[in-house]
Amino acid sequence: MQLLPGSSGLPGHGSPRLFVAVCVALLVAGCAASSVTPPAATDTGAAAAAPTATGTTTPTDTTAPTDTTAPTDTPAPVPTDTPAPTPTAPPAATAAPTALPPLAVGLCRASALKLAITLWEGSTGTSYAHVTATNKSSVSCNMRGTSEARIADAHGNIIGDAGSAAARVVSSDPIYPLAPGGSINTIIQWANWCHSAPAQKVFVAMVLPFGLGGFVSKPLGNAPIPTCYASSQKTQVSSEAWLP
Numbered sequence: 696m697q698l699l700p701g702s703s704g705l706p707g708h709g710s711p712r713l714f715v716a717v718c719v720a721l722l723v724a725g726c727a728a729s730s731v732t733p734p735a736a737t738d739t740g741a742a743a744a745a746p747t748a749t750g751t752t753t754p755t756d757t758t759a760p761t762d763t764t765a766p767t768d769t770p771a772p773v774p775t776d777t778p779a780p781t782p783t784a785p786p787a788a789t790a791a792p793t794a795l796p797p798l799a800v801g802l803c804r805a806s807a808l809k810l811a812i813t814l815w816e817g818s819t820g821t822s823y824a825h826v827t828a829t830n831k832s833s834v835s836c837n838m839r840g841t842s843e844a845r846i847a848d849a850h851g852n853i854i855g856d857a858g859s860a861a862a863r864v865v866s867s868d869p870i871y872p873l874a875p876g877g878s879i880n881t882i883i884q885w886a887n888w889c890h891s892a893p894a895q896k897v898f899v900a901m902v903l904p905f906g907l908g909g910f911v912s913k914p915l916g917n918a919p920i921p922t923c924y925a926s927s928q929k930t931q932v933s934s935e936a937w938l939p
Contacts, residue, residue: 795905798864803828803836803873805908810901812912813880817919821886824899826912828937829878838871840864843902844883844934848893849914853900855885855932862904871939879937886931889923901934 807830814825830836843862846855871879883899896914903909921930 798839798866799905799907801837801870802864802903802905802907803830803838805901805903805910807832807834807836808910810899810910810912812899812915815915815918817921820922820924821884822919822921824883824885824918825880826883826899826901827878827880828873828901828910830873830875833875835872835874835877838873838879838937840868840904841934841936842881842904843909844932845900845902845909846883846885846930846932847898847900847911849896849898850894854890854893854897855888855930857932857934859902861933862902864904868936871937879939881935881937883932883934885918886921887924887928888921888930889926889928890930892920 809829809831811827811829812824813827814823816823816825828838840863841861843859844857845853847853873879881901895917897918898912898914900909900911
């Protein structure tokens with residue numbers, strides 16, 4: 696820029712037009728300078744596509760060294776439980792004997808008696824066995840009332856039975872003491888036999904009342920066989936009360 700003669704070269708001392716021109720030039724130069732520097736651009740695509748540098752990696756030994764000299768822990772002693780004593784079962788209670796009814800007190804049991812046929816006889820189609828019961832024990836007992844009479848063939852098969860109701864004792868029956876070796880008697884009736892002759896030798900048995908047991912005789916020859924008078928009925932057996 697050329698200065699006019701007499702000017703100082705400073706703004707405000709020359710021509711006003713020149714001053715304006717200078718200001719405009721400075722403003723344009725500043726704007727141009729500021730527009731030349733572009734903002735820094737971030738190239739995200741290049742960064743994403745850039746390969747990751749791979750170098751040689753020194754392996755790391757992650758295995759912890761084994762200390763073979765480390766002392767072994769001694770396990771704590773396990774306490775031994777003392778077994779509890781096994782409870783001892785109380786002894787089994789002995790079953791109390793079944794109490795006998797008053798009428799049975801003192802009566803003989805079958806195990807204390809021996810039975811024998813003393814006589815067979817037949818009359819009017821009925822057979823009669825005279826029997827004797829003997830006390831074979833060492834203590835006295837009583838006989839009373841009637842017993843259940845049975846007839847058996849030579850094989851032991853019961854062919855006639857008076858029935859359990861025949862063994863009975865009532866308060867009016869007399870009591871007969873039976874000392875050791877003592878005996879008492881009764882008669883058995885056997886009637887209406889409508890079958891073929893039973894195997895001989897026939898014998899008899901007696902069953903005492905109150906569950907006191909039964910006892911059996913030995914045969915005595917061949918028994919007379921009763922006649923049949925009612926084929927539709929079974930054979931009949933009965934006995935009389937015990938008598939001295």
